[in-house]
Amino acid sequence: MKRSHKLAGVVSAGMLTALSVLAAPEAAAADHEVHTNDADPGGVAYFTEYGDVVKVCDIESDGWAVGLDVYWNGGSYTLKAGGNGNCDATDANEHNLPENAYINFRIYLYKSGTPYAYQDTAQWYNDH
Template sequence: MKRSRKLAGLVSAGVLTTTALLGAPEAAAIDHEVQTADPDPGGVAWFTEHGDYVYVCDQEPDGWAVGLDVYWNGGSYTLSAGGSGNCDLADASESGHDLPENAYINFRVYLHKSGTPYAYQRTAQWYNDN
């Protein structure tokens, strides 16, 4: 099940904390980060290997939403958050979101709005060994 929440309501059980973005994962818990390619990044994605936590957050009140495609050999899913301060998250406990261990996982973060599906996209590939 996809969960979308306002950042202020995202703090829970030590997984998330208040940092530069209220509700962003703790710096120590973040294994990887990628931001959209625009000059003042409007979107950011984080990946925490232990538990397969994946977050995508909209950082700018600019009318664009941020999307994240997560894909690997044999599977994929997409997250999206619109409106400054909103995030979407997924973790291994959700059906279809348990990422394979000892495998490369691909991430594509981008901004989108009607008529412009993949603006300022940036891709990253990380090895999931937890």
């Protein structure tokens, strides 16, 4: 499952930096983030403890969608986003995460016939 990316033409380093900043969705004031485990990450997830805000974003036009499993002792849910720049998010109004507990995150890319590719995991303590 090799993924490659090519730029047509010559682009200066400054232009490339400006383009990547404009194209990457960001979470405001996120406490934590984790990326998919591919060479040029196609997905990113953010976790903000206050308000239990969890957001996952597809950050590449590569034909892959991104998924995020959020789980803890006693519960779980999944967020999914497909298409460069698209995100899925939730907060305490939908999924109230337990306080003073470890919350686990598994981010991955997927497409037809290939679930859980390039996955990475993180565990953070929720003290809010």
